[in-house]
Amino acid sequence: MTQTTAYTTLEASVYASKGLADCKVLVVDDEQSSCLLITTILSDIVQCEFLHDPARVIDYCEKQPPDLIVLDINMPGINGIELCQQLKQNRNTSACPVVFITGDGNAETQNKCWQAGASDYVRKPVVASTLVHRVKNLLQSKLRLDLLTELTFKDQLTALYNRYYLFTEIPTQLKRLSRESKSLGVIMIDIDYFKGFNDRYGHVAGDKCLFDVAQTLKDQLPGPHDSIVRFGGEEFSVFLPDTTQEECRNIGQRMVDAIANLSIDNEASPLGKVTISAGYVISPPTNTPDLEQLLSEADLYLYEAKLAGKARLTGSTEKQNQAC
Numbered sequence: 121m122t123q124t125t126a127y128t129t130l131e132a133s134v135y136a137s138k139g140l141a142d143c144k145v146l147v148v149d150d151e152q153s154s155c156l157l158i159t160t161i162l163s164d165i166v167q168c169e170f171l172h173d174p175a176r177v178i179d180y181c182e183k184q185p186p187d188l189i190v191l192d193i194n195m196p197g198i199n200g201i202e203l204c205q206q207l208k209q210n211r212n213t214s215a216c217p218v219v220f221i222t223g224d225g226n227a228e229t230q231n232k233c234w235q236a237g238a239s240d241y242v243r244k245p246v247v248a249s250t251l252v253h254r255v256k257n258l259l260q261s262k263l264r265l266d267l268l269t270e271l272t273f274k275d276q277l278t279a280l281y282n283r284y285y286l287f288t289e290i291p292t293q294l295k296r297l298s299r300e301s302k303s304l305g306v307i308m309i310d311i312d313y314f315k316g317f318n319d320r321y322g323h324v325a326g327d328k329c330l331f332d333v334a335q336t337l338k339d340q341l342p343g344p345h346d347s348i349v350r351f352g353g354e355e356f357s358v359f360l361p362d363t364t365q366e367e368c369r370n371i372g373q374r375m376v377d378a379i380a381n382l383s384i385d386n387e388a389s390p391l392g393k394v395t396i397s398a399g400y401v402i403s404p405p406t407n408t409p410d411l412e413q414l415l416s417e418a419d420l421y422l423y424e425a426k427l428a429g430k431a432r433l434t435g436s437t438e439k440q441n442q443a444c
């Protein structure tokens with residue numbers, strides 16, 4: 121494999137960006153005929169689903185977040201304006217653009233739409249080309265923003281989060297967890313004998329190894345709010361919100377085992393294959409912990425794992441056991 125081909129393959133898999141036809145639009149309208157009309161118009165350009173019952177929208181969006189919502193205003197139970205306010209207050213749906221469909225275009229209704237957080241509104245009777253173009257423009261902006269966010273927060277080689285994400289997003293997460301009296305598990309990971317791997321097999325193989333290790337580590341994350349960051353060259357840090365010491369230890373051990381089971385040759389290692397060492401800590405749930413301090417504590421355990429012979433996990437539990 122030439123160097124160019126290797127990089128192209130990695131980057132293509134990292135930035136396989138989503139197109140307009142892959143976008144999901146949710147239409148919420150209590151009237152069947154109106155819902156059918158809007159869904160039929162939009163199905164030409166996007167994947168379209170609908171709900172007649174506004175009470176089911178929040179739950180639906182948490183399970184399968186849409187890229188855009190088309191919302192009727194007058195509905196029984198909860199009206200479109202109230203529903204839009206709820207969507208904008210929800211962490212999972214706040215960034216999703218909402219387009220109102222309204223039969224009443226007076227100034228007061230328009231103001232209510234904007235105040236509720238609407239991105240746009242379309243008057244009834246719906247003109248197909250107007251609806252299509254408004255939805256298309258909003259989705260294209262969202263796709264560009266999603267890609268920009270991806271490029272800002274993700275490491276280009278491994279598609280894991282980068283240090284910028286670590287130092288901008290994790291402190292916010294720590295504060296929230298502390299408010300909720302929940303702890304954060306932190307695992308620091310380093311690939312063993314990686315310099316030897318690069319010297320022996322070359323940097324292209326080194327990059328491929330980093331990519332494979334990163335994907336395997338990511339596969340071990342159990343929850344949607346868990347995250348993994350490429351901390352430096354061959355070093356990774358894992359963040360597990362609301363995790364017990366035992367869960368953190370189990371996940372760390374699974375990661376050590378999963379990398380060993382990949383059986384990537386590394387003749388520079390006495391084990392003959394690529395392995396990782398890892399160290400973990402749990403933040404105390406009672407006071408707001410300092411991220412730098414947590415990272416350096418986890419790093420000390422990682423150092424202990426290296427000293428103890430590498431290819432293993434060390435953490436606060438092991439330390440306590442040794443002290444007993």
Ligand SMILES: [Mg+2]
Nearest residue numbers: 150192194195
């Ligand atoms: Mg209605």
